[in-house]
Amino acid sequence: MTLYIFYFLSFLAILSAFMVVFSKNPVHSVLYLIVTFFAIAGHYILLNAQFLAAVHIIVYAGAIMVLFLYVIMMLNLNKETEPHKSTYLKLAATVSGGIFMVVLIGSLKGVEKIENLNAANQSAGLIKNLGHVLYNDYMLPFEMASILFLTAMVGAVLLGKNELK
Amino acid sequence: MIKLVALVPLFPLLGFTITGLFSKSLSKSTASTIAGGSVLLSFIISLLLFFQVNQNPEVSHTVKLFDWIYAGKFSADLAFLIDPLSSIFLLVITGVGFLIHVYSAGYMHDDEGHNKFFSYLNLFVFFMLLLVLGNNYIVMFIGWEGVGLCSYLLIGFWFKNTDYNNAGKKAFIVNRIGDLGFLLGVFLIYVTFGSVTYTDVFSQAKFYTSDESVLVFITLLLFVGATGKSAQIPLYTWLPDAMAGPTPVSALIHAATMVTAGIYMVARSNILYTLAPTTMHIVALVGVITAVFAASIGLLQNDIKKVLAYSTVSQLGYMFLALGMGAYTAAVFHVVTHAFFKALLFLGAGSVIHAMGGEQDIRKMGGLKSHLPTTYLTFLIGTIAIAGLPPLSGFFSKDEILAAAFAHNKIFWLLGVAGSALTAFYMFRLLFLTFFGKFRGTHHQEQHLHESPKSITIPLVVLAVLSAIGGFIGIPEAFHAKHLLKSFLSPVFADSDLRMLPAEISHATEYSLMALTIVIAVVVILLARNKYVTKQELPLADGATMTPIAKLISHKYYVDELYNYIIVVPLRWVGQIFHSLVDTQIIDGLVNFTGKAVVWTSGEARKIQTGRIGYYVFVMVLSIVLLLLYISN
């Protein structure tokens, strides 16, 4: 049963990822990307990472994608005005993407055998465990992340201002 | 006591530093006092050293100041050698040098380069002292090059005149040819004997029997250096041109001291020369030919300083004649007396030029006897001394050389006598034309004729006295007196004297030779008097037609022109070829090609940077692919 769910989610993610690339309208791309994100959130749940799945939905589908839509709306990009690359370049891009995929899979092949696997521990993705690790081992990076957000906010506001004086 | 020798060159160096560094701020009188005072102090110490050496001439002292060069087996110290030879030269250099400093204070008083002039003079004295004091050939070489530099600086002292600059360059380049010979000689000495220190080299040379030709080469190469520095054929041409410098410079550097460096070097290396008879013949031959050749040019020169310059070349020729015959003492003796009377003559000429307001042509002088009595008297003494009339100094030294020549080679003697007759003639011609007859200059010059100031006349008087009595340090043994100089110098030349063939001539022969030279000199002087005083003949003007021989002589045998066509013109031609073909075509071409190639390749390579982000990403992806392929293999 779970295997079928996995296949379905994988198929959905890959298909909508393709649609992100090939949609002519940027708004459609955004919507397909949201679908992909939901599929990936499903994968997280399959991996016993429920909290991660929730955060993923909130951050990506909820915040980031809304930002994208907002920008597209502001720039009025929802028309198919984009000039396309030549067929030759498109072919080259597809071929190199394919080659990249083959090489990537080839180079990751055998990784699962080296790893010290212990899937029996299914409590790793629980909020309790995560919080424990996060606030014990990763305290400093966690605080640093907040500074990063502050910096990003200042940077975005500064860049977004109409005229820099 | 003997350690004080370090101070001898130190004082002029200090004087040079002070007058040179502060030439802008020092007043003229301060600068000349410092410069002259430093040389005077050196002279006083030299005197003390001389008396010290005189007590026991057999002992030579070496004072080592510091290690200078140590490289592998090679070593050269900055060390001084004090023996009779160097102490004599010390006295001459500092003594005559001091007098000329005093003279310069008067002579250069109105020159804007006054302080610079004194710093150069002090530097010259320093290098000259280094040259004669060094205990090895390397220190001598430093002095040798240093005096060449000072000579160049002082010949071109009035550098605003292009001719003077060219004269300086000529002196420098011609000297450079000789210096190369000297340097090669030193290299060969080191290769042969493994040392450059005099004592090591000479003690080894005494027993060096394996290959005589090496010694011949060494001595010949050193002699090439001597011909450059001491203005012998074929490298004498720079000395007459060197008269472009201020007159005190001509007196100090180009008559009294620097040009005798070659004599000093040969006398110092006497044992090497004695062991190479082939070189001795060449030295004697070059000397005697130069003596007669330069004297004959002197006959028809009209520039008062040029006459004296050729006279210097000629007298240096006599010294080399003496060296070439192994009469080292006679050569050094002549160096000393020549320093006195030639410095005197040059300074006298300077006094005349000073009075004439810069005029140097003797055809425009005349009758100066009454206007410049002191200069005239001292000049007269110098002239008699150089002409070789007893009992003035020139007689004794020249007679000793001629006696040695007679004993060795009658032809050399004959040429030597001819040269001395020519000397007597042109010197008295100079004297008569300058001081006798009527004044031939402009009216304006006649109004301003005046005796020179005290600072000029006092050195003249001192030098005149020295010229008059200087000969008594070397009275020939024929007069049953002690030859002071010979006994003083004998330790230096002892080894050579042992190996030379005894060339004694009987006292009767020597008397008759002396009488002969005196008679010839007197006859020649009377001839000159008849020609220039009684008949009042004048040298021809520049454009006048002359007999072919006179024309040849007055153009100095066209030697300068000959050198010009043989050496300068082909060299320029070669230089032109190298410039137009090798330099501008090949070398510049290579350089430009490199530059253009870089510009072209970077111009092409630049196009890789399209600026298009898509393209960059594309390259990046492909690179990652290649990287992954590489690491997963």
Place this chain on the structure above:
Amino acid sequence: MEQHTLAQTLYGIPLNAYIIVSAVLFSIGVMGVLYRRNLIIIFMCIELMLNAVNLLLAAFGAYRGDSNGQVFVFFIMAVAAAEVAVGLAILMMIYRNTKSSDIDTLTRLKW
């Protein structure tokens, strides 16, 4: 044996499957960057690549029973959120200056 097999799979899904899915998603992102000219789409493809990496990290973490992998995913999300904020601001600036969202108009990145 049974225990061993259970330890290596999660609900019968092998780790290799997640590796392949992630690699495919990542390659699609790469291809999209190469394929499209619209800056916003390219940006979205970058997000896609980040998510592929996240998925793989979470998978590795889960299969090892290790919380650290998921913590890393958190941090990547945080960085991605900041990146999107700044990146979109830059994108708006570019649009404001060039009146275009075409990546090929940005050709000054040379020399």
